[in-house]
Amino acid sequence: MSFELMSNLVGAFFTLCIFSFLYKDNPFYQMSEQLLVGISLGYGLVFTYERIFVPFLWQPIVLKHNFILIFPAILGTLYLFRFSRKLGWLSRYPIAFSMMSIGMGVPLGIHASILVQMRQGMVPLETVNLFLIFLGTIAVLLYFFFSKAHSGSYGKFVNVGKWYMMIGFGASFGLTVMARISLLIGRIQFLVNDVFGLLK
Amino acid sequence: MNFFERIQKLDRRYIYIVVALAIVIPLMIPYNSDNVTSPPTENLYQMIDSFAGRPDRAILLSFIHDASTMPELYPMEVAILRHCFERNVKVFALTWSPTAAPIIDFALNNVKEEYPDIKSGVDYCNFGYKPQALAMILGMGDNIATTISTDAEGRKLESLPIMNGITNYNEMNLVIEFSGSSAGGAWFVYARPKFGLNVAVGVTAVMAADMYPYLQSGQLIGMLTGLKGAAEYEKLVDVFAAYREPTRDYSIKKDANGYKLLPGRPFGKEILNDASTQKLIKITTQTKAVFTPQEYAGFVKKYPQQTAIFDNLKTQEGDNVVVDVTKITPALRDQMGEIAFADINRMTRNTIYKFKVARVGMNAQSVAHIMIILFIILGNIGYFIQKAKAAKV
Amino acid sequence: MKKTIPLFVVIFGGLIFVAYAFSPHKFLQDDFYNKFYVPWSYAAAPFAALLGIISLSMMHTSKIKRRAPKWQFSYFFFAGFIVTALAGLIGGMQKGGLLMWMFENMQMPMSATMFSLLAFYMASAAYKAFRARSMEATVLLVAAIVVMLAQVPLGVKISKHLPSISQWILDVPNLASKRGIGLGVGLGSVATSLKILLGIERSYLGGGD
Known part of the structure; x- marks a missing residue:
């Protein structure tokens, strides 16, 4: 038995452990679930240590004597006070530090998700489709505007937005079905081809 | 009841x-079927193809997903890498997510196996895992080599041949993000307004419908939608980038004026709709190379020493000349040489499983x-x- | 001290970041961002990861101590965690090492399979829950069926026009509805960012005084 086949069989075993949940909850599934969390966390720890801690904190301080980085390291350790009831407020400092960058998101976010989208919503209505998009966008926006009662002719217009959304959700739903099936296909391709293809 | x-x-x-x-x-x-290509896929294909053979253009693949969405996204990555390797497009890869780092290696190694001439650091470069996405996205707008500093193998980027002619987003003009959650957001929110970078995405089908407003506004120049998008892209690569003219000699790499000759052919909508294209996209195993008599004559002309071997192998089926590659014994294969064998094998239009x-x-x-x-x-x-x-x- | 200083840091630093997004000045782009903010946030980042590790480990320890339901399986969590962590810290992260082998042959197949279970639930829901109870639900289902059929090769065999109809659905009504919703979400998230920036929204700092 080759090493590759053995590795694939290990993968196949855990794949089947998880699939066994479809029949009913069982110890194999529980075991795999906890192992999955444990391995992910272990991997995360090693990755953080090797790719972030060593190159961006240890080496700059120890090899390059960039001692100023001791301050952010202390700032980082304040995170751990989260567990203390009395000194928990100290963990607010590193959180505040990481929250600063939200300032950049305001102007750039306004640009990308509001201004550009509005500009595209206001192009000359040269084709029927552009008109339909324009109509739909306005109707959907008004549908979520609750300061005016949805009644009378205004209510009828706002209702158009609901139909647009139903079609939109339908499209999302159809694509979601596709996505879920694709994931299963991927796993079965692994079992059929990578594992049993080799056994042949 | x-x-x-x-x-x-x-x-x-x-x-x-x-x-x-x-x-x-x-x-x-398995049975043969046809996946109709959609405009978002075609647009992305054409954009990547427009960089073919240019030393001053490159694309960046950003892998932001873990194994859970691999069945949808991994075939896209393989198809795009294959396109780049076939058509000499410089390609970079990176990730902000630790769990995606092994996936980049999988994809690159998997495709590279089939392209012995393609070299790391010359034709492609894996930047590997980089923390702090935002710093990198903004930094690369200024200078890629100094921002990224080292690649996944620890080599200084400045000293790599692939960086010749590539400074920042002016050259590395297209980024494609593969993601099950972020979908290029960081790129088109931060890098597109500031640097005019082109952004495309390969997303899971779940989030595809939400991306259409960004496609129409041009914030995204193309999109691959789940497994379907991957299938479309595979088909486009088969029909255009991996296409080989039976009569053209691909060992000639430069034309009379010294311009680089690229294998494959440029995208054309009419070729896609042409009936002959159906022959190129079969997914069942193909073992027979089918030529018209003129094509066959042109094909054997490239191999004067092997003509006799091919003539022995050929059979007539209707108007066409057919060579069955399963009849080539190992001894015959040695006799004909690897180059001729690879060429006739390619003429069967067979696609390998991956x-x-x-x-x-x-x-x-x-x-x-x-x-x-x-x-x-x-x-x-x-x-x-x-x-x-x-x-x- | 407990809340005012962190709030001040967010407001002051946040405003610098607003300026950073607008101005190409060297102080903002280089001195503030590249030389201060980036290295500092790298250096602080590992501790945030440590926080997650400690908190998960504490949860499982208490599960074992309390003999909570299925407590025995928490040992598998520790086994997985300790073996991978040791394999990585001692053996390194290179391809072919034990850490990468475990990741590629255990973590990756398991997490991929976990998600693929959704396909089964989806099929079961399709049979048991997706009912055309109202006109709205019918429209939703019809749009979904058209899109589903148009995506696959067999659907195209049923009608040549399906792909263009599906593309129209995605390009026009879908686009309009998603743009409407997207604008709402965009405005909402900008408003939330502004509230944080101006110190009105403080819940991210946690409760207490």
Whole structure:
């Protein structure tokens, strides 16, 4: 038995452990679930240590004597006070530090998700489709505007937005079905081809 | 309990068995099918293809996903890498997510195996895992080599040949993000307004519908939608980038004026709709190279020493000349040489499994979709009949 | 001290970042961002990861101590965690090492399979829950069926026009509805960012005084 086949069989075993949940909850599934969390966390720890801690904190301080980085390291350790009831407020400092960058998101976010989208919503209505998009966008926006009662002719217009959304959700739903099936296909391709293809 | 009540209360495990069978059977029995390409895929293909053979252009692939969405995204990555390697497009890869780092290696190694001439650091470069996405996205707008500093193998980027002619987003003009969650957001929010970078995405089908406003506004120049997008891209690569003219000699790499000659052919909508294209996109195993007499004459002209071997192998089928590659014995293969063998093999238009994974999967997807639709219809019929009966009582 | 200083840091630093997004000035782009903010946030980042590790480990330890339901399986969590961590810290992260082998042959197949279970639930829901109870639900289902059929090769065999109809659905009504919703979400998230920036929204700092 080759090493590759053995590795694939290990993968196949855990794949089947998880699939066994479809029949009913069982110890194999529980075991795999906890192992999955444990391995992910272990991997995360090693990755953080090797790719972030060593190159961006240890080496700059120890090899390059960039001692100023001791301050952010202390700032980082304040995170751990989260567990203390009395000194928990100290963990607010590193959180505040990481929250600063939200300032950049305001102007750039306004640009990308509001201004550009509005500009595209206001192009000359040269084709029927552009008109339909324009109509739909306005109707959907008004549908979520609750300061005016949805009644009378205004209510009828706002209702158009609901139909647009139903079609939109339908499209999302159809694509979601596709996505879920694709994931299963991927796993079965692994079992059929990578594992049993080799056994042949 | 009547029949309709009973099928309404069918145990879910029977449904699970039907689902499993609907996927396993079509995977075991492959058949030829055609995935119609959609504009978002074609646009991305054309954009990447416009960089073909240019030393001053490159693309960046950003891998932001873990194994859970691999079945949808991995075939896309393979197809795009294959396109780049076929058509000499410089390609970079990176990730902000630790779990995606092994996936980049998988994809690169998997495709590279089939392209012995393609070299790391010359034709492609893996930047590997980089923390702090935002700093990198903004920094690369200024200078890629100084921002990224070292690649995944620890080499200084400045000293790599691939960086010749590549400074910042002016040259590395396109980024494609593969993601099950972020979908290029960081790139088109931060890098597009500031640097005018072109952004495309390969997303899971779940989030594809939400991306259409960004496609129309040009914030995204193209998109691959789940397994279908991957299947479309595989097809485009087969029809254009991996296409080989039977009569052209691909060992000649430069034309009379010294311009680089690229293998493959440029994108053309009319070629896609042409009936002859159907021959190029078969996903069942192909062993016969079919030529018109003129094509055959042109083909053997490239191999004067092997003409006799090919003439012995050929058979006549209708108007066409056919060479069956299964008849080439190892001894005959030695005699004809690897170059001629690879060429005749390519003329069978056979695609190896790893480059048609998505299309094989789409066959199963077909059956599964029909099944789900039948489930919805059956469930509704049962529901309405039951409701009608309840109303009567 | 407990809340005012962190709030001040967010407001002051946030405003610098607003300026950073607008101005190409060297102080903002280089001195503030590249030389201060980036290295500092790298250096602080590992501790945030440590926080997650400690908190998960504490949860499982208490599960074992309390003999909570299925407590025995928490040992598998520790086994997985300790073996991978040791394999990585001692053996390194290179391809072919034990850490990468475990990741590629255990973590990756398991997490991929976990998500693929959704396909089964989806099929079961399609049969048992997706009912055309109202006109709205019918429209939703019809749009979904058209899109589903148009995506696959067999659907195209049923009608040549399906792909263009599906593309129209995605390009026009879907686009309009998603743009409407997207604008709402965009405005909402900008408003939330502004509230944080101006110190009105403080819940991210946690409760207490």
